Amino acid sequence: MSEEQIKNLEAQFEARIARDEKIEAKDWMPEKYRQTHIRQMSQHAHSEIVGMLPEGNWITRAPSLRRKVALLAKVQDEAGHGLYLYSACETLGISRDELYDQLHSGKAKYSSIFNYPTVTWADMGAIGWLVDGAAIINQVPLCNTSYGPYARAMVRVCKEESFHQRQGYEIMIKLANGTPEQKEMAQDALNRWWWPSLMMLGPTDAESIHTEQSMKWKLKRKSNDELRQQFIDQTVPQADLIGLTIPDPDLKWNEEKGSYDFGEINWDEFWQVVKGHGPCNKERMNARVGAWERGEWVRDAAMAYAEKQQQKKEKQVV
Amino acid sequence: MKDNLYKYILGIADNSLILGQRMGSLTGHGPSLETDIACTNISLDLFGQVRSYYQYAAKIAGDGRTEDDIAMLRKEREYVNVLLVEQPNTDFAYTMARQFLFDVYHLLLLNELQKSKDLTLSAIASKSIKEVSYHQRFSSDWIKRLGDGTDLSHQKMQDAIDALWAYTDELFHQTQADKVMVKEGVGVDVTKLKETYYKQVNEVLEEATLNIPESKYFQKGGKEGIHTEHMGYLLSDLQYMQRTYPNMEW
Amino acid sequence: MATKNWPLWEVFVRSKNGLEHRHFGSLHAADAEMALENARDVYTRRNEGVSIWVVESKHITASNPEHNGELFEPAQDKVYRHPTFYDLPDEVKHM
Numbered sequence: 001m002s003e004e005q006i007k008n009l010e011a012q013f014e015a016r017i018a019r020d021e022k023i024e025a026k027d028w029m030p031e032k033y034r035q036t037h038i039r040q041m042s043q044h045a046h047s048e049i050v051g052m053l054p055e056g057n058w059i060t061r062a063p064s065l066r067r068k069v070a071l072l073a074k075v076q077d078e079a080g081h082g083l084y085l086y087s088a089c090e091t092l093g094i095s096r097d098e099l100y101d102q103l104h105s106g107k108a109k110y111s112s113i114f115n116y117p118t119v120t121w122a123d124m125g126a127i128g129w130l131v132d133g134a135a136i137i138n139q140v141p142l143c144n145t146s147y148g149p150y151a152r153a154m155v156r157v158c159k160e161e162s163f164h165q166r167q168g169y170e171i172m173i174k175l176a177n178g179t180p181e182q183k184e185m186a187q188d189a190l191n192r193w194w195w196p197s198l199m200m201l202g203p204t205d206a207e208s209i210h211t212e213q214s215m216k217w218k219l220k221r222k223s224n225d226e227l228r229q230q231f232i233d234q235t236v237p238q239a240d241l242i243g244l245t246i247p248d249p250d251l252k253w254n255e256e257k258g259s260y261d262f263g264e265i266n267w268d269e270f271w272q273v274v275k276g277h278g279p280c281n282k283e284r285m286n287a288r289v290g291a292w293e294r295g296e297w298v299r300d301a302a303m304a305y306a307e308k309q310q311q312k313k314e315k316q317v318v
Numbered sequence: 319m320k321d322n323l324y325k326y327i328l329g330i331a332d333n334s335l336i337l338g339q340r341m342g343s344l345t346g347h348g349p350s351l352e353t354d355i356a357c358t359n360i361s362l363d364l365f366g367q368v369r370s371y372y373q374y375a376a377k378i379a380g381d382g383r384t385e386d387d388i389a390m391l392r393k394e395r396e397y398v399n400v401l402l403v404e405q406p407n408t409d410f411a412y413t414m415a416r417q418f419l420f421d422v423y424h425l426l427l428l429n430e431l432q433k434s435k436d437l438t439l440s441a442i443a444s445k446s447i448k449e450v451s452y453h454q455r456f457s458s459d460w461i462k463r464l465g466d467g468t469d470l471s472h473q474k475m476q477d478a479i480d481a482l483w484a485y486t487d488e489l490f491h492q493t494q495a496d497k498v499m500v501k502e503g504v505g506v507d508v509t510k511l512k513e514t515y516y517k518q519v520n521e522v523l524e525e526a527t528l529n530i531p532e533s534k535y536f537q538k539g540g541k542e543g544i545h546t547e548h549m550g551y552l553l554s555d556l557q558y559m560q561r562t563y564p565n566m567e568w
Numbered sequence: 569m570a571t572k573n574w575p576l577w578e579v580f581v582r583s584k585n586g587l588e589h590r591h592f593g594s595l596h597a598a599d600a601e602m603a604l605e606n607a608r609d610v611y612t613r614r615n616e617g618v619s620i621w622v623v624e625s626k627h628i629t630a631s632n633p634e635h636n637g638e639l640f641e642p643a644q645d646k647v648y649r650h651p652t653f654y655d656l657p658d659e660v661k662h663m
Contacts, residue, residue: 027633052346060343060552063559063568064386065372068342069365075345076358080610083351087594090576096596097573121559121568153593160614171568179566287347295349297474298410301467302598303572308466309599350574352595352606359609456605463598 017217022148025091033217037147038092039108040219042099045085046110050103050284052078054118055127063121070167071124077164081157088149104289106276113200115278122175122182122189128168130190130197130235136161137231138201141221169238176242183243190239191247198262199270201228207267233259324378325398325495326505327439328388329541330427331371332399335389336549337420338364339556340407349410356456360417363449370442390560394553395543398493402485404540404549408478411464411471415478418457422518423489423511425450430506439504458522465526472527479523480531487536489515575624577603579611582619589621597622 001009010030016023023029052075059075062068086096102108113131118124139161142154175186202208202224214220222230232251239246250263272278341361348354372385379388402420407413428450431443464475490512492500499505520530539545559568574596580589592611597603603622611617631639647653656663 024633026630049346049351056346059345060339060555061558063563063566065365065369065389067568069362069369072342072345072358072362072365076355076362076613079346079351079354079358080613083355083595083610084593086351087576090594095573156593174568179563181563182566291347291349294347295353295410297468297470298349298353298464299574299598300572301471302463302602303467303574304471305463305467306599306602350596352597352602352610355613356605356609359613459601459605463602 014216017146021146022151023146024148032213034092036213036217036219037150038089038094040214041085041089041092041150041153042094042102043109043111045082045089045099046103046108047114048078048082048085050110050114050288051131052082053284053287054114054116054280055124057118058121058124061121062124067124067171074128074164074167077160080160084153084156085150088147088153091149100292104285104292106285109274111200112270112273112278113196115273115281115284116192116196117280119192120185120189122171122185123193125168125171125175125186126189126193128164128166129172129238130168130193131200132161132164132168133235134197134200134227134231136165137227137234142219144218144221146218172244173242176244186242187244190244194247195265195269196273198228198232198265199267201231203267203270229259232262236260320378322495322498323436323504324375325493326499327371327375327378329398329493329496330431331368331375332397333403333420333424334364334371335368336397336399336552337403337417338362338368339552340403340405341413341417343555344407344413353410357413360453360456363446363453367442367446367449370445374438374442386560390557394545394549397545397549397553398541398543400485400488401537401540401546402482402488404546404552405482405485406548409474410460411474411478412482414457414460414464415475415482417453418461418522419479419482419486419519420489421450421454421457422522423486423515425454426511426515426518427506427508430511434505435503461522461528462526465523465528475526476528479528480533483531483533484535484537486515486519488538488540491538491541493541574598575626577607577622578625578628579603579607580621580623581607581611581617583616584618589619592616594625600624 009028013023013028013030013033023033055071055075055078059068059071062071086099089099090096099108103110118127136158139154139158143151143158145151145154172186172190175182177183205211205223205225208224211220211223236246236251248263250261252261253259254261273281338361341357341364345354345358345361348357368389369385372388375388376383376385383391400420402416405412405416425447428443428447432440432447434440434443461475464471466472490508492508496505496508500507523530537546575598576594577597578594579592581592582589592607595603595606595610597606600622603624604620607620607622612620
């Protein structure tokens with residue numbers, strides 16, 4: 001194809017997206033569109049499956065049977081969401097195994113928040129409330145993104161995710177209304193998860209490299225800073241309601257702009273974790289790589305068995 | 319009668335609790351995302367059954383204890399699950415072998431329990447049968463895949479079956495409470511399930527090209543509360559919150 | 569033995585009798601039996617289905633979007649296939 005033809009196709013492509021048409025897997029698309037989508041969707045999928053680990057850490061220790069089944073179902077959903085997103089990614093011609101390789105080799109990123117340890121039961125509450133809360137803010141607009149398979153996966157994810165945040169907040173309510181010890185546990189979890197949750201919505205707009213292109217392709221509808229503000233404005237009253245204190249002395253309602261002012265985020269910490277030096281980066285990777293490697297003989301066996309069965313069937317036909 | 323019924327319920331429920339706990343701890347660490355999701359489903363089914371049984375047991379006991387008290391606040395000697403279900407997740411072959419060896423028994427048991435004079439138990443059994451039929455299908459398929467897969471998987475599956483075989487006989491032991499409940503028409507006479515059990519198990523093992531273990535040495539004790547050394551650690555996790563923060567609601 | 573990955577399958581679910589099977593998504597499985605089991609566990613956890621079809625993705629033949637013009641546009645101006653093409657007096661109801 002000549003350069004001019006490609007330019008022409010690109011213009012048509014951008015026009016389709018501008019008209020709110022969906023792009024499907026076999027449609028022509030600019031290489032950059034494909035690569036950007038593989039990157040974002042796989043990063044999203046990786047976040048789901050690495051995100052299973054900090055919560056999985058408490059499945060065996062959940063304090064009641066009711067909490068245990070809710071947590072199991074939630075972590076299981078995360079596996080499901082990872083699966084939907086890997087599948088959507090695979091429509092762009094990359095296999096799940098290649099995507100795993102990228103994760104396991106450290107080439108691909110996942111949400112840094114999962115590199116923090118879950119040290120008390122209240123962390124299950126804080127993660128559901130704050131981390132899922134922030135994730136939902138990020139994800140709901142993606143149900144309308146331009147790439148069809150991604151948008152459809154997100155519709156399913158968002159639908160299922162609606163119980164996750166409630167599950168977390170309910171844990172916090174119970175703790176906040178419980179004994180002094182329980183309330184302290186809840187406050188401690190909020191203290192530890194608040195700032196990482198704000199960081200989770202991404203670097204400030206000034207430092208975010210992909211935003212403009214992503215907006216055009218509807219991979220993003222609002223900037224990181226706008227999303228962060230939305231998250232803070234919706235979360236602060238929820239903390240007030242259950243008598244917990246947001247660990248930010250600078251947090252203050254700004255009547256004029258109709259939203260909260262908040263304190264400085266420690267971006268050095270953010271970049272340190274992104275670059276692999278968070279408290280649990282190594283543990284998370286070891287867990288993922290370990291599970292994959294320990295599972296290899298199992299996956300091989302299933303393939304070998306399937307082939308044998310197939311051969312048997314063919315013989316019977318002859 | 320009340321005391322025996324209570325004990326009888328625990329005899330069934332503790333198996334699901336401990337196996338559910340074992341399966342649940344695999345979530346996020348299985349050989350593929352798809353198997354992870356499947357194993358979590360099994361765990362969720364088992365915990366669902368456990369809750370129904372313990373809620374009933376709590377009602378029978380009538381001493382103010384809740385399902386969680388029964389699940390998490392007994393001493394190790396008071397848990398009466400069979401030794402089979404507390405065996406660790408050594409690898410995926412062990413996990414599936416343990417599941418399979420229990421599923422075959424579990425389904426036979428529930429089929430009979432359905433006919434119990436005790437309407438609550440019979441209702442729980444009817445509901446659980448569908449779940450457990452699926453578990454058995456799932457685990458049998460994996461026994462065949464791993465048994466008749468590669469040389470390596472065959473060896474691993476054979477090792478797992480050989481190791482866990484010693485815990486199968488206990489499934490058919492009767493406690494004192496069992497005997498009383500059988501007489502009352504409430505409980506299932508597990509001794510009568512034994513023949514069918516080994517027949518069904520052996521069929522799958524043969525199809526999976528596995529050897530049926532010949533060992534006649536069996537382990538027992540779980541039903542009397544005498545467990546393997548793995549049990550204490552499992553309970554430390556299970557009971558951690560309830561023990562560390564007594565008398566609180568979650 | 570060289571590792572062979574589990575192939576990709578497409579999953580179709582009938583949500584309730586009376587409705588058609590609809591494409592729900594995809595998953596990996598070593599064989600058809602496993603694909604069905606996985607589909608049940610992955611896509612019907614919330615009571616979404618009463619029947620499942622699975623088909624290995626490689627068996628699906630898809631039309632090429634580049635041929636969309638010749639494939640689908642010719643149908644656009646065949647308005648006589650639609651009831652609104654035909655004029656009827658207002659007195660005629662229910663036709």
